[in-house]
Amino acid sequence: MSAHRRLLHFSYALPVFIVLLGLLVASSVFADPVVNGIVGESVVLPAGLSPQDNPSELEWRLGKNIIADKDNSDVTTDQFRHRVHLNRRDWSLTINLLRAEDSGEYKRIATATSGDQLPTLTVTFHVYEKIKSEVTRKPSHETCRATLLCTTNQREHVSYRWKRGDQDLPEHAGILEVSLIPGEINVTFTCVASNPVSEATASIRESCLGSPGGVSFCVLKSVLLSLGLVLMISAVIGVHVRDCAHTKRNVRRHRAACET
Template sequence: MLAAPDLRLLMTFKWITRRSDWIIFIIVFAEFSYATIILNGTVGTLITLRPTTPLPEVEAEITWMKNDGTIATNTQGVILDKLKDRINLTTNGWTLTIKHLKKEDGGVYKRIAIPSAGDQIPTIVIDLQVIDLPVIVFNVSKWREEGTCKIILQCNTNNVTTTNHTWIKNGEIITHGQSEKLEMSLYPGDKDINFTCLVSSPVNNATASILESCKGDFNLVIIISGIGAFIVILIIILVFCIKKKKKAQQFENKPETLYAVVNKRSAPVSEVDMPQCPTIYDIVRMERNQIQN
């Protein structure tokens, strides 16, 4: 025969067993009542907090809470003064609209409804995540390699995660994915090539463009090389002219013999004139002869 405490324990177990279906229903209902809805909003935009299910058509006392603090009711309106100009209750308080979203508007919101009569209305829990507008900043690296312009474009965004990057060159999509960098080769003559970076965030998109060219560096090298070569040629001609002039002066200062005087008087005038400076062709020919010798 069971003792009194054991008998009470057995009776309690039987009672729980018979009502197990009701206990499971209560647990499931409680879990359903506090199902969390995740919403994403963007700084500066408008968002309406409402469940995905149809709104109840009953009279109820409705309270909106944020992070366990009451912010509005359908009887008193918006309670916090700092939110009165940005929060509106719509549809008799069943939905809440926030204008000009700010980062601090993010948080967990609850809609608690107590009906005047009828069945209990589930509590709605909404997790609002406010995301900054993507701001794109380009980081450009350029260098010359094997007659081309190598460029690396990096599309940086501020505080935006889980994004996709689409790179567009002159209106044509060339790559799409997670990479924020683009490496390209441009050729001499490529001018004002338009590169566009499209950043896709969970709630919006942002684009930015930049123009790149591959001509100035190469033209500058050609111009500098040409000027340098011209200066070198002028210096060579000047040196040869000075040498010729010195040789002519040394020749005139030597004592002339009778044979030299006779030859000088009988020579044409062009042969005794001052030697002329060599031309570029003369310099090239003399340099070639020196190399061969």
Template sequence: MFQFLLCHNGCFFSEVFLKLPTGQCWRVVNGAVGESAVLSGTNDSIRVTNLQWVKSDIIIMQRFNGSITIYNQAYEGRLTLSEKHGSLTINPLIKNDSGEYTFESLPPLSPQEKHVIKLNVYDRIVSVEMNSRVSYSPDNSTCTVTLSCTVKGSVVELSWAKDRKKIPDTEGKETLVVTPTAGEELYSCTASNPVSSQTASLRNCDLQAK
């Protein structure tokens, strides 16, 4: 199951629920650098008094008998723990926050509740720029155009389209070589990741074959 969640400052982050073979629920949360993400605690209606959050087998935060201790200085001033369910809000996010987090309830709650959340932190894609370069045959009778796509941000997927239809076998390629025709064509490059997407387009009007 996949869902988008709205955080308190109006930004969006996404959460995916995956069912492991053991029956344990493993959640995937995607967030953007400089924004916030919420790692869900217990779904139980009973308040969890004692709990801890662990990242890569190292305790980063613990609440015991009402006292909260942060063990990792990298999180100082960036963690908020919900009173009832123990959900952990990280704000603002940095790239190094990416990793696997484990929520663990501590005694006297029985049975112990435990689940794993994988947090992925990305830079938002803030710009996509397309450029073109024309190459002519030796006798200048034909030409090709090399389109290049420059992206600022964390790119997970890069794709090309012609007249808004995706071009096969171009995924991940930063350049595309095309042969201009007499008609008008629209070429687009789209860069995306789980938290953002940007598209740049270029028409070949000024590069039409003569």
């Protein structure tokens, strides 16, 4: 390709590139925000306005309900009564004592002093409970293998990861299959459960009783019990034989005494 053609191609491509770059920057700057909150705590929903903005009218809505208004601080629904505060510096909305039902799409609607309608801002708001986790062991007769279950107080938007001691494991589910070698004692397995606003950990200890040489604890216990039983029977038989021999000697002595 000649230099002239390359220059011509570049001259056509440059405006397209600039337009695409502008759209990308605009989408990142003006994208409607997503905000997460925790049940029982507070959150601030941004209005997307600067302190220099002084709208003649402004209100926050959830669905069809007006929950805050610039000209009337008492305009609230029963759901938000005494729980919202409109910041008159940047027009953000503070919601206190959050509830799960506060989740939704909040709209900031404003009119400029010129009378022009400002672009409406939609804030997607999710309220989550603080996550709690627990690790339990699935019932099993195996001593060196176990299935660990990590359970939480939530069913959705939960992610899991596991650790063995301080080492991260590749599993990312609520179930973990573990296998130990004989002699490993009190190995800690930890489940880390998280949702978009919180994280919780729970641990359990597992052991594989036995010698590193490969003899399991169950086999060793069986052998020891068998040896103990054999020794006990042998002792009983020995006592019985000794008593019988002693009795026979006494009989022979008695007979000998009578004959003399």
